[in-house]
Amino acid sequence: MREDLLNEVFRDLQQQQLLNEETENSRRREIRSAYPGIASLMDRRESLISGTVQGILRGEAAPEDLPARMEQVSAEIRKALKENGYPEDYLAPVYTCPLCRDTGFVGDSIRERCACVNRRYQEKLRRAIGLPENGRETFECFDETLFSPDRLEGSQFSQREMMVRIRDFCERWADQYPAQQPRDLVLSGQSGLGKTFLLHAMAARLIERGHQVLLISAYRFLETARRSYFEADGQLEDLIASPVLMLDDLGSEPMMQNITIEQLFNLINERQRRNLATVISTNLNLAELRNRYTERIASRISDRQQCEFLQLRGRDLRNGRA
Helix, strand or coil: CHHHHHHHHHHHHHHHHHHHHHHHHHHHHHHHHHCHHHHHHHHHHHHHHHHHHHHHHCCCCCCCCHHHHHHHHHHHHHHHHHHCCCCCCCCCCCCCCCCCCCCCEECCCCCEECHHHHHHHHHHHHHHHCCCCCCCCCHHHCCHHHCCCCECCCCCCEHHHHHHHHHHHHHHHHHHCCCCCCCEEEEECCCCCCHHHHHHHHHHHHHHCCCCEEEEEHHHHHHHHHHHHHHCCCHHHHHHHCCEEEEEEECCCCCCCCCHHHHHHHHHHHHHHCCCEEEEEECCCHHHHHHHHHHHHHHHCCCCCCEEEEECCCCCCCCCCC
16 A cells, blocks of 8 residues: 555656646746747746756857856846746745645665655555544544543542543554554543544554554445455455554444454454454443353453453433433
8 A cells, every 4th residue: 555655645746747837838828928128037937947957068168157148137026926926936936835846755875765655645645544534534634622531430430530541541542653662552431422423533643654544334344354265365465464543433333154253353363362452432332242252252352461451431422421
């Protein structure tokens, strides 16, 4: 996925360069047609450039006063544009990114990818894995005041205090990856407590740090597992091999005989064997996970050596019910 998205970014930049060139040509045609005086100044500047190039080809040195003469003509053009209601830089080269001039690279002796490439790549990756395009499900947008300050029954913490602690844990996990401990993480709790928000915030932070993330729903996992079981198309291996896999809403998918439990065990077991990070959100508690998926799977996501199991409690943010 990474290489495909990067190639797509550079194709977009090439297309942007063509659009920029067309914008520049359109502006020149517009000014030449409407303002003969400015057109004359443009001709004079182009003549200075072409005359200098021809002289260099004949072995002549470039005039020492060329930069000053060029700047004088350019200043007259900018003044004329402003007097006629145009921005002074209306005829300047058009770039979406002034750093790389839409080439995607910066630096002379050492060429490096421009920050705009990384930004475009991150945006495409966010869309590819299903993160919200509004960019609001991040740790920076986490609003602890949405959670009740009342003490949870049977706990010394309020829902707000609990969520701040869980938020901090998830943020540290994302910031410390791949050195985080434990390697895997399960967010468990009823609907509306913020599990998917935290999953998206972790994915966004990992993407910002340049790590590869695959975020899928449990239903999509089952579809992938079903196709792999009947068609052997290899897509399940993509899930197994992803450096970070985030599986959202485990327990909402249908149970298919010989597929759901077997393929889920294969996924978790193989990823743990390869020492790859897996983050799961689920509405089920540990006992319910054990009943639904068997002890083999429950034991692998409750082993404190390999997985942190975080239980979210409190009121549903969407309807206020406990």
